[in-house]
Amino acid sequence: MLDVPKSADKSYADGKILQSVAEGVGTVTFNNPDKRNAMSLDMWEGLGAALIELRDDPEVRVVILTGAGDKAFMSGADISQFEKNRHNAQASEEYGKRSDAQRALLADYPKPTIACIRGFCLGGGMQIAMLADIRIAAENSQFGIPAAKLGIAYGYEGLNHLVSLVGPSWARLLLYTGMRIDSAEALRIGLVDRVVPDTELWNATSDIARTISGNAPLAIQAAKITIAQVLKDPDKRDMKAIKAIGTACMDSDDFREGRRAFMDKRKPRFTGR
Structure with missing residues (x-):
């Protein structure tokens, strides 16, 4: 079963x-x-x-x-x-x-x-x-x-x-x-x-x-949004949405946590913010 x-x-x-x-x-x-x-x-x-x-x-x-x-x-x-x-x-x-x-x-x-x-x-x-x-x-x-x-x-x-x-x-x-x-x-x-x-x-x-x-939710969201836009015809792609989620990732607490965890050689604790 x-x-x-x-x-x-x-x-x-x-x-x-x-x-x-x-x-x-x-x-x-x-x-x-x-x-x-x-x-x-x-x-x-x-x-x-x-x-x-x-x-x-x-x-x-x-x-x-x-x-x-x-x-x-x-x-x-x-x-x-x-x-x-x-x-x-x-x-x-x-x-x-x-x-x-x-x-x-x-x-x-x-x-x-x-x-x-x-x-x-x-x-x-x-x-x-x-x-x-x-x-x-x-x-x-x-x-x-x-x-x-x-x-x-x-x-x-x-x-x-x-x-x-x-x-x-x-x-x-x-x-x-x-x-x-x-x-x-x-x-x-x-x-x-x-x-x-x-x-x-x-x-x-x-x-x-x-x-x-266990991975960073915003980074995954960025991948999901971007792949969805890639699959669309070029004239229907929302490039602003891709840029917005990219900016959100780079400004996020999770990005800072990911960097710190890498330097500290520990598992990151992502919050999606």
């Missing part, structure tokens, strides 16, 4: 979204294992509530997204809700507005995010994983987008992220066929960043998260 946090500080969506915090690391767990963590609309909204709380908690410096059980990170949308919530274009548009708000929240999240992926990562699960800053996968993971097998269109934002990670040819192959690929293939094409043995997934992800949590 995947060694995720045994208890939650808070829960949302009738317990299908769990949230916990430890050592500066927030964890959000998709907790619908009977359906391989398929996302209902209530779960999307619960995810948003959990992310907002962790975003606004000054003690949290990085957020891990993971799935409960050992079968799936997230197997996509809960298809049993399609007849009620996505049975035609108008209903799908309303569903999309409510779930898109949570994806937009994650896309613009100010803190580093890590997707800890084991088992199935399909459809909407791929969207969530691709929105994370870093993707760590277990060897048993499987990835795919079955939109063509369901007769639905995979949205622009999801495809934009997919193309940016794997390129247009692999995006076409995945979308046209609805095929699944294993974690080794996902690593080879750039869909995930690291693959580890199944039993080591949580510890490997936690180690990365704790390392990030």
Whole structure:
């Protein structure tokens, strides 16, 4: 079994979204294992509530997204809700507005995010994983987008992220066929960043998260802001934002603490100020 946090500080969506915090690391767990963590609309909204709380908690410096059980990170949308919530274009548009708000929240999240992926990562699960800053996968993971097998269109934002990670040819192959690929293939094409043995997934992800949590928050924020601007078209880049966060870093207590710690040959104690 995947060694995720045994208890939650808070829960949302009738317990299908769990949230916990430890050592500066927030964890959000998709907790619908009977359906391989398929996302209902209530779960999307619960995810948003959990992310907002962790975003606004000054003690949290990085957020891990993971799935409960050992079968799936997230197997996509809960298809049993399609007849009620996505049975035609108008209903799908309303569903999309409510779930898109949570994806937009994650896309613009100010803190580093890590997707800890084991088992199935399909459809909407791929969207969530691709929105994370870093993707760590277990060897048993499987990835795919079955939109063509369901007769639905995979949205622009999801495809934009997919193309940016794997390129247009692999995006076409995945979308046209609805095929699944294993974690080794996902690593080879750039869909995930690291693959580890199944039993080591949580510890490997936690180690990365704790390392990030121990670094200077403003410096990490600067990296996140700058990389996001690099990915934009040149005429849409916010160079003022890059300059502002750079100035904030150089004027920060953390920069002074980093220098002193280096000279004193000790571990720095960063405060994010």
